[in-house]
Amino acid sequence: MKTPNYIGGWKSIFYSLHVMREVGFGEFSKAIVSKNTCKTCAYGMGGQSGGMVNEAGTKLEICKKSMQAQLTDIQKPIPQTLWASESLDSLAEKSALELERLGRLNTPLYKKKGDTHYRPLSWAAAMEKLIDKFKACPPERSFFYSSGRSSNEAAFLLQLFARIYGTNNVNNCSYYCHQASGVGMKSTLGTGTATVQVHDIKQADLIFVIGANPASNHPRFVTELLHCRRRGGKVIVINPAKEPGLVRFVIPSDPRSMMSTGSAIASSYIQPKIGGDMALLYGIAKALIAQNQTNSEFISAFTDNFEAYSYFINGLSWDEITAQSGVDQSIIEDLAVQYANAENVVFSWAMGITHHRHGVENVEAIANLAMLGGQLGKRGAGLLPLRGHSNVQGIGSVGFTPTLKNQIFESIEKNLKVVLPQSLGWNTMECMQKAHEGEVDLAFVLGGNLYASNPNLNFAEKALDKIPFKVFLNSTLNSGHLKGVSQEALILPVLVRDEEKQKTTQESMFNFVRLSDGGIHRLDNCRSEVQIISELAAAVIATEHFDFRPFQQHRNIRQAIAQCIPGFGQMQKIDDTKEEFQIEGRSFHLPYFNTENGKAKFVVNPLPEQKKTDGSxxxxxxxxxxxxxxxxxxxxxxxxxxxxxxxxxxxxxxxxxxxxxxxxxxxxxxxxxxxxxxxxxxxxxxxxxxxxxxxxxxxxxxxxxxxxxxxxxxxxxxxxxxxxx
Known part of the structure; x- marks a missing residue:
């Protein structure tokens, strides 16, 4: 087992020097200090305060992931000669890294059914083909998918076009990552996003990190974990794998950490069985209830259904809990003592919690535990789903989902004077299943890699292959352009965030909206996502039905978002004031929640079945x-x-x-x-x-x-x- 003594530190600094050397110091420095939101995770950095500043005002907030994104964005265009020399089959043999490093996409590409190669196409020909396909396709036989890297403006515009076009088959990558977080928090607290802000993390004296590896995926969160330890707090990591970066980590921006061989991150590191998290969380609850260490005042005044929950927890045996979790009773009881003794507790988690057939129930178990200790509805405490892509939360907020919230649905119809379809839309897996059944004629894929994001890749390739026409909007080539594309496919090259010619906005996992200036010029034949979508929508939808032409201007899209999306009212003036903002009604610093009666609700779920064949x-x-x-x-x-x-x-x-x-x-x-x-x-x-x-x-x-x-x-x-x- 060859794992390093420490993670981060000089290794990360040397990597940043490697990136600078490869892309050029001028290009690199221009990108990282520009007033643009970080392109990688949703932890939040950049915007109008500068590229290395977070929403709490902390500076030098940059990580290796941010640099890696710059490495692929600041590339020369793929040589035009490649498309004639490299067939789809030869490109498909390349690794994901090799495809990414071929260069930037800088011309529309097209292949018809049976073609062995992509061929360059003019923008005029590409848009004509795209418009003709949409005009010929029955709306109910199409679907629209978005990754989390697109802007709020592009996502709002595309979902609006899809619905006016006639379909609710609008879905995003969260169905394959944190959808369970939204559903589980909605059932318990009436909200689907973090209840805390960055400032709250800085006040916590205990932070749970459950089913997550922020040392790799959210490195700047690890800085807050280190600060928690330094102020005498504790960090409890729950993960079947002992990740070296959660044991010790060297923070490159912290001189004290850099002078060491690694700062201790986890004060307790618990390794349950895969799928054993719920049993472990129930075990902590059982110990708290047995030791009379719950916050009875909070439970009585601000929650519902505690009696049913308490009855259920007391009915679980320790044998059940330890057998399914794989963690000894004494260890679980010690975790309960640590929790009971803490003043301000933040529960964070990622896809180690959500990627299960009982993912929603895992999240509900975390929320239940927070209620038990009264660690909700106050400063310095609450729930934090560690979301991935930099705007995955934003695209959901602005309506890129199969089902619009009633308030958003009514606001769009009223303010934009349109009639929206009321049919049930497909989630991401439903889109794949419908495609496999031959019920999809057209797919619009806004960023990302839909193929590689899927489980059961053999099925995914067959399903995508049955779609007669697919259009992809991307900045680099990936396996999704090469697998499941035996029929017609069109690739449109797009500007990345810091290249946009008009400003865009993004939302962090803390419900904070940033404004990105764009403005960096690198390539000469890419277009913004909004430009492509607005041109398509204006050509497909009759002007008397809805006029999409004003939405070529991002400012006008932001005005529509401010009118239609709850909590986004401040977006109406962001172009003039440049004031970024916290979305209203999402952070809970008082114990009143977005449920019908304003109370948090305990939810009872049985332990999941964990069938396992001998030898598996x-x-x-x-x-x-x-x-x-x-x-x-x-x-x-x-x-x-x-x-x-x-x-x-x-x-x-x-x-x-x-x-x-x-x-x-x-x-x-x-x-x-x-x-x-x-x-x-x-x-x-x-x-x-x-x-x-x-x-x-x-x-x-x-x-x-x-x-x-x-x-x-x-x-x-x-x-x-x-x-x-």
């Missing part, structure tokens, strides 16, 4: 250290000690039982797929659990969904491993 393992898919979502920046994962991506990380004892050593070839099989040519590598992970990289291991993940959030179970797949040849 539970697989969770994860991002590597050199990766952001489906974008791969480095093949190796220096933090976990892997040199390539075709690896399965295993408990050392499990490896011994299978007569495996580091580097042993293995075959991995699930109910839906099989991987050959992979290697085993020892890692500190709970026995019976294994870990592999996304999206490579997605071929093993089934299409079964959490019935409440419609999110796939990426983090809980039964697999069988055998020694290869």
């Amino acid at each position: 393992f539970r697989l969770m898919s994860v991002r590597s250290e050199g990766q952001f979502n489906s974008i791969v920046y480095e093949e190796k994962d220096s933090w976990r000690g892997t040199s390539h991506r075709k690896v399965i990380l295993m408990n050392p004892t499990d490896m011994q039982n299978l007569d495996l050593q580091d580097g042993s070839p293995i075959a991995v099989k699930s109910a839906v797929g099989e991987l050959q040519g992979f290697e085993a590598q020892a890692f500190d992970i709970t026995a019976g659990c294994v870990m592999g990289f996304y999206p490579e291991t997605n071929v093993l993940v089934g299409s079964e969904l959490d019935p409440k959030s419609k999110t796939p179970s990426f983090k809980n797949t039964e697999v069988w491993i055998k020694k290869g040849i």
Whole structure:
């Protein structure tokens, strides 16, 4: 097991020097100090205060992920000669990293059914083809998908066009990540987003990090974890895998940390079984209730349904709890004592919680535990889902969802004087299933990599292949342009955030809206997403029905958002004042919640069934250290000690039982797929659990969904491993 002594620090600084050297100091510095929101995670950085400032005013807020995004954005265009020399098949053989580093897309590309190559197309020809396809397609046989990197303006405009066009088949990448967080928080608190602001993190004396690896995916959050430890607080990490960056981390912007071999992050590191989080959370609740260490005043005054919840928790046996969680009773009871003794507690989590068939119930269990301790509705405490893409929360806020909230639906109809469809829209997996059944003729994919984001990649490729026409808006080439595209496909090259010719806005995971100036010129043949969408909408929708031409101006879209989206009223004046803002009605610093009676609600769910065949393992898919979502920046994962991506990380004892050593070839099989040519590598992970990289291991993940959030179970797949040849 080859993991480093510490994470971050000089390694991150050396990487930043590598990026500067590769893209040029001038280009790099111009990008990172510009008044644009960070392009990677939703933790929040940049905007009108400058590229390295967060919403609390803290400076030097930059991380390796931010730099990696610049490395791929500040590339030269892909040479025009490549499209004739490289077939789809030859491009498909390249790794995700190789595709990303071919350069930027800088011309529309098209292939018709049966073509072996993409060919460049003029913008006029590309738009004519796109417009003709939409005019010919029945709206109910189309769907619209968005990644979380697009702007609020593009997302609002596209969902509006889709609905006026005649369909609610509008969905986004959150269905494959944090949809369970929104559903679980809605059922307990009446809100779907974080209840805290950045300032609250700085007041916490206990922070739970559950099913997340922020050292890799949200590095600037780790700075707050370190500060919590330094002011005498505690950090409890709950994760089947012991991630080195959550044990010790060197903060590059912190001189004291840089002078050490790593600052301690986790004060307690608990490694349950995969799928055992709910049992562990229930165990903490059981100990609190038994020890009479709950906040009875808060529960009585500000919650409902505690009696049913308490009765259920008391009815669970410790044997059930410890067997399913894999954690000893004494350890769980100690966690309860730490929780009871804390003054201000923040619960944070990521997809290790949501990527289960009981993901919503996991989130509800976290909310229940927060209610037990009265750690809601006050400053310095609350719930924080650690969201991924930099505007994934924003695109949902502005309506890029299959079902609009009633208030938004009514506001759009009233203020924009349109009639919206009332049919049920498809979630992301429904779009794939409908495509597989031959019920989709056209797909509009706004950013991201829909193919690689899917579970069960064999199914995903077949489903996408049945769609007669797909249009992709991207800045670089990815596997989604090469898999499942045997029929017609059109790729339109887009400007990235700091290149936009007009200002755009983004929303952080803390419900804070930033304004990005754009303005950097790099390529000469890319267009903004809004320009493409507005031109398409104006050509497809008759002017007397709705005039999309004014929405070529981003300012006009922001005015519509301010009118139609609750909490976004301040967007109406943001162009003039440049004042970024906290969305109204989402942060809970008083114990009154967005439920019918204003009270938080305890929700009771039975422990999930965890069936396991003898000899099988539970697989969770994860991002590597050199990766952001489906974008791969480095093949190796220096933090976990892997040199390539075709690896399965295993408990050392499990490896011994299978007569495996580091580097042993293995075959991995699930109910839906099989991987050959992979290697085993020892890692500190709970026995019976294994870990592999996304999206490579997605071929093993089934299409079964959490019935409440419609999110796939990426983090809980039964697999069988055998020694290869």
